[in-house]
Amino acid sequence: MGVEGIGARVLRTEDRRFITGKGKYTDDMTMPGMAYAAFVRSPHAHARIVRIDTGAAARMPGVIGILTGKELAADGIGNLICGWMIHSKDKTPMNMGQYPAIATETARFVGQAVAVVVAETRGEARDAADAVEIEWEELPAIIDPLQAIAEGARQIHENAKSNLIYDWEIGDSAAVEAAFQRAAHVTRIDLVNNRLVPNAMEPRAALGYYDAGSDHYTVWTTSQNPHVARLVMSAFYNVAPEHKLRVIAPDVGGGFGSKIFIYPEEIVCLWASKRTGVPVKWTGDRSEAFQTDAHGRDHVTHAEMAFDGDGTMIGLKVDTIANFGAYMSLFSSAVPTYLYATLLSGQYALPAIHCNVRAVYTNTTPVDAYRGAGRPEATYVLERLVETAARELGMSPAELRRRNFIRSFPHQTPVIMNYDSGDYEASLDAAMKAADYDGFPARKAEAARRGRLRGIGMSCYIEACGIAPSAAVGSLGSGVGLWESAEVRVNPVGTIEVLTGSHSHGQSHETTFAQVVAERFGIPLANVSVLHGDTDKVQFGMGTYGSRSGAVGLSAIVKALDKVEAKAKRIAAHLLEAAEGDIEIRDGEVRVAGTDRKLAWHEVCLAAYTGHNLPPGLEPGLKEGAFYDPTNFTFPAGCYICEVEIDPATGRTAIVQFVAADDFGRVINPMVVEGQVHGGIAQGVGQALLEACVYDRDTGQLVTASYNDYAMPRADDLPSFKVSTTETICPGNPLGMKGCGEAGAIGSPPAVINAITDAIGTNEIDMPATPEKVWRAIRASGLAEAAE
Amino acid sequence: MYQTTYHRPTSLAEAARLFSEAGDAAYVSGGHTLIPAMKLRLSAAANLIDLRHVGELKGISVTADEVAIGAGMTHAEVAGAAEVKGAIPALAGLAGSIGDAQVRHLGTIGGSVANNDPAADYPSAVLALAGTVETDRRAIAADDYFVGLYETALEEGEIVTRVRFRVPEAAGYAKFRNPASRYPMAGVFVARHGDGSVRVAVTGAGNSGVFRAAEMERALAADFSADALKGIALDPADMMGDIHGSAEYRAHLVTVMARRAVQNLGQALAFV
Numbered sequence A: 001m002g003v004e005g006i007g008a009r010v011l012r013t014e015d016r017r018f019i020t021g022k023g024k025y026t027d028d029m030t031m032p033g034m035a036y037a038a039f040v041r042s043p044h045a046h047a048r049i050v051r052i053d054t055g056a057a058a059r060m061p062g063v064i065g066i067l068t069g070k071e072l073a074a075d076g077i078g079n080l081i082c083g084w085m086i087h088s089k090d091k092t093p094m095n096m097g098q099y100p101a102i103a104t105e106t107a108r109f110v111g112q113a114v115a116v117v118v119a120e121t122r123g124e125a126r127d128a129a130d131a132v133e134i135e136w137e138e139l140p141a142i143i144d145p146l147q148a149i150a151e152g153a154r155q156i157h158e159n160a161k162s163n164l165i166y167d168w169e170i171g172d173s174a175a176v177e178a179a180f181q182r183a184a185h186v187t188r189i190d191l192v193n194n195r196l197v198p199n200a201m202e203p204r205a206a207l208g209y210y211d212a213g214s215d216h217y218t219v220w221t222t223s224q225n226p227h228v229a230r231l232v233m234s235a236f237y238n239v240a241p242e243h244k245l246r247v248i249a250p251d252v253g254g255g256f257g258s259k260i261f262i263y264p265e266e267i268v269c270l271w272a273s274k275r276t277g278v279p280v281k282w283t284g285d286r287s288e289a290f291q292t293d294a295h296g297r298d299h300v301t302h303a304e305m306a307f308d309g310d311g312t313m314i315g316l317k318v319d320t321i322a323n324f325g326a327y328m329s330l331f332s333s334a335v336p337t338y339l340y341a342t343l344l345s346g347q348y349a350l351p352a353i354h355c356n357v358r359a360v361y362t363n364t365t366p367v368d369a370y371r372g373a374g375r376p377e378a379t380y381v382l383e384r385l386v387e388t389a390a391r392e393l394g395m396s397p398a399e400l401r402r403r404n405f406i407r408s409f410p411h412q413t414p415v416i417m418n419y420d421s422g423d424y425e426a427s428l429d430a431a432m433k434a435a436d437y438d439g440f441p442a443r444k445a446e447a448a449r450r451g452r453l454r455g456i457g458m459s460c461y462i463e464a465c466g467i468a469p470s471a472a473v474g475s476l477g478s479g480v481g482l483w484e485s486a487e488v489r490v491n492p493v494g495t496i497e498v499l500t501g502s503h504s505h506g507q508s509h510e511t512t513f514a515q516v517v518a519e520r521f522g523i524p525l526a527n528v529s530v531l532h533g534d535t536d537k538v539q540f541g542m543g544t545y546g547s548r549s550g551a552v553g554l555s556a557i558v559k560a561l562d563k564v565e566a567k568a569k570r571i572a573a574h575l576l577e578a579a580e581g582d583i584e585i586r587d588g589e590v591r592v593a594g595t596d597r598k599l600a601w602h603e604v605c606l607a608a609y610t611g612h613n614l615p616p617g618l619e620p621g622l623k624e625g626a627f628y629d630p631t632n633f634t635f636p637a638g639c640y641i642c643e644v645e646i647d648p649a650t651g652r653t654a655i656v657q658f659v660a661a662d663d664f665g666r667v668i669n670p671m672v673v674e675g676q677v678h679g680g681i682a683q684g685v686g687q688a689l690l691e692a693c694v695y696d697r698d699t700g701q702l703v704t705a706s707y708n709d710y711a712m713p714r715a716d717d718l719p720s721f722k723v724s725t726t727e728t729i730c731p732g733n734p735l736g737m738k739g740c741g742e743a744g745a746i747g748s749p750p751a752v753i754n755a756i757t758d759a760i761g762t763n764e765i766d767m768p769a770t771p772e773k774v775w776r777a778i779r780a781s782g783l784a785e786a787a788e
Numbered sequence B: 001m002y003q004t005t006y007h008r009p010t011s012l013a014e015a016a017r018l019f020s021e022a023g024d025a026a027y028v029s030g031g032h033t034l035i036p037a038m039k040l041r042l043s044a045a046a047n048l049i050d051l052r053h054v055g056e057l058k059g060i061s062v063t064a065d066e067v068a069i070g071a072g073m074t075h076a077e078v079a080g081a082a083e084v085k086g087a088i089p090a091l092a093g094l095a096g097s098i099g100d101a102q103v104r105h106l107g108t109i110g111g112s113v114a115n116n117d118p119a120a121d122y123p124s125a126v127l128a129l130a131g132t133v134e135t136d137r138r139a140i141a142a143d144d145y146f147v148g149l150y151e152t153a154l155e156e157g158e159i160v161t162r163v164r165f166r167v168p169e170a171a172g173y174a175k176f177r178n179p180a181s182r183y184p185m186a187g188v189f190v191a192r193h194g195d196g197s198v199r200v201a202v203t204g205a206g207n208s209g210v211f212r213a214a215e216m217e218r219a220l221a222a223d224f225s226a227d228a229l230k231g232i233a234l235d236p237a238d239m240m241g242d243i244h245g246s247a248e249y250r251a252h253l254v255t256v257m258a259r260r261a262v263q264n265l266g267q268a269l270a271f272v
């Protein structure tokens, strides 16, 4: 059965329905009597609501109800929360402004919901929404985070002390200062990590249904973590009591982090269903997605790295301003702190690190976790610094990295993380070999003959995945534990259902999780089904993000499998009159080791359910659950090498080679892992070359509010990737997995930019490195002579 | 989208009659400009008159000096037409470089020319190939047809029926694409005609839509080579500037694309 087990390139079970258009997404759900919601949204980045007149709109055809923040507040629906407490260095708690699901007094970003219309058809709801009259008093908008914390800046939240949400630090500043005092060389860099729009293929949607007969609530929603949604909606937003609320996240077409958060629209659909007495559906359109899905990244950073005389890193200091947008989204506070600054040691034995982070309100869409969440930002700072330093020191970038790699494990960094395993040299070597690094000068010369500037850049990233030990994150401010739960239900015929709290929205759990189960008992993959995404079926779960499903979700399944196996062995030992310790389960058979005495797997399962002949005192049935709380983060790492050719006349960058060598620990399905890396690199290349979320500095309007202006990576922007894995087994979880979902997006941006700066001979370029920016940089650096 | 009533005429006369009777109406051809605008509620005609079933708008005819393309021909049909490829390969190449496969199989030359998007590809070819826009009322020379941003000489309800192009001695098209929309950010169509004249038309870059680059035309008429364009710089004041490219950058790109068009006659090249 090895062909379908761990390590096998099994085709995805999910593909049949996705490829044939048979997926069932939230918008596919319908109910008798269902009505449609359309939101009235703020056209202003910052404005006071003077008056809302719904009179004319309410008389329009098909309108069932129009609700505003007033009704929401009257019904006691709570404000949106940020679930991770961060304290500033002066010990004060973060400065949280009130975030009502529907704005009552002030709108603080373009697109914020100010009213909702429920009508019989989608078109009628939209027409009536257009007819709601709002009198606004426009207020000045602040878009630039530096301006937001400048002296005398206008308060964005009246009830919050300032636009500075927190001023946080980590690390030993005295040790860092001492290192810089004795440094032989210091490399400095100023960076912008560009704001991104997540762009999941499926826009967010919700269908809320209140059943008055049983006083029960159901919401179908585009969520990466339906149980967290249920918890938050009941415990904090007061929409429905937890035991009477069912949250279903059916097929979800991509999330990249943006569907972790509980948004106003899902709360409002559920609440509006109770208010209006009909099921209420909302499906966001692409414009709403651009304006209201939590954005990602958006850092401004100054960083300095100190070296001793032989190129050994002795200190790092980083100062970052993180733009949070108008409100604190659900996990926003953790992203530029514990998911960012704690990764600033990278793959290097850095003895002293200090990082200061200021989080800031602006009149823009809230910012939260987006694929990689904090770790791409950290990798970008570090890997651009290292590459810059190598050039300044006249060392090869590979050599400088090699000299500073961490080589023994476990390794305690100065910024909390304790790396458990890794072999950074192995991935560097593998990547350099795959990239034919040594052949680069010849390729550069050949490109020059064609009038092209060729450059090569690398990036050695580390990330912390498998988030996370509950006690540890609790001590750092998390409002929840970050374990996972699983249940393994063996049917009387030996088929198996696995229920997991790890939601799948592109990660292929239905395939890879089943592979692990099939391998355990040697049964066909087709006899295993994986269920997720329904709080009525799966008892609990913390959801999918931070590349945690393998390391945490699958570990919970393994724990449950252990229990199932133990019980099956007890039953088999009884039936075969052998000692429990002699029973082995393999290839679909349960046998007494070293003998020909055996039962088929399904015979043991049936025996468990007939209960006719069980060991004394043993309960019938074969179903076990488990909770798994990780003991540490996991630390995937790798080396990416990008090679570009630039047309100096236009500034256009073509990626001509991209190599990834990743250490993800144990790989369950190499094909799925490659797919994750491909997608991640595409997103990273998007950030590096194309994607820029731009606001008008004066009006606060989102300029890049459609694909006409927001450049997404396309297939022809990308080369065929050369991906491979090196493997060090993670000692922290039963399968030795580290996680692969975000690596591509984390490791690739600095590799691309390092290649560009290598090609153009100047370091002065920010992401996205658009043709015009590159063209200007080339002209500034004098290389323009090479152009036509 | 707002509510709209759909009409499907099968002749030009019926289409024109429907338009005049309907009051608030719009023609739709490929719908690849109009329908997205309607979905965003930026456009809201109460009546949509579909021109796709009007036979008079179909067909391609080629003579020694002229290629005439029915307004209803899709970009893919033009790109794939052997007679167009034979007579003016750069024109077929241009059609084949518009948007993506879906766009090319629905979008039409008539719709593109009627819409006159300042970043559309076709207008540059119509202008450089001394084209004529035929309508159900008259024939309009290219030089008189393109008026400004999304503005043409068309009158209310006038239907583009055919676009005629003069067959040049040699022509080339090169464009630099906007990385987001992939419409040209600087597209230059260069044509040398039998009478010795050279026409250079630029799309995507000008701040009042497609235009002819007179200085380039003069330089190329004297010396039809890429080198003749060296040093010719357009005035950024006449260029469009946005988040994708400043006026200065666009002005620079126009020269680069013009040179590449001359270096690659008989082709349409797209960068990015």
Ligand SMILES: Cc1cc2nc3c(=O)[nH]c(=O)nc-3n(C[C@H](O)[C@H](O)[C@H](O)COP(=O)(O)OP(=O)(O)OC[C@H]3O[C@@H](n4cnc5c(N)ncnc54)[C@H](O)[C@@H]3O)c2cc1C
Binding pocket: B026, B027, B028, B029, B030, B031, B032, B033, B034, B035, B036, B051, B071, B072, B097, B098, B099, B100, B103, B106, B107, B108, B109, B110, B111, B112, B113, B114, B115, B117, B119, B120, B121, B122, B158, B159, B160, B161, B181, B182, B183, B184
């Ligand atoms: C994703 C995408 C990418 C695109 N990329 C490009 C690109 O790179 N380059 C490019 O040039 N274009 C591009 N386009 C535009 C595309 O080529 C359009 O189809 C074209 O510009 C309009 O043609 P249509 O037939 O779709 O016109 P429609 O959308 O049907 O109509 C456009 C306008 O013209 C009017 N109209 C239509 N036909 C006639 C007629 N016969 N007589 C009078 N008026 C008429 C309509 O009333 C309407 O006002 C793109 C479009 C999309 C959606």
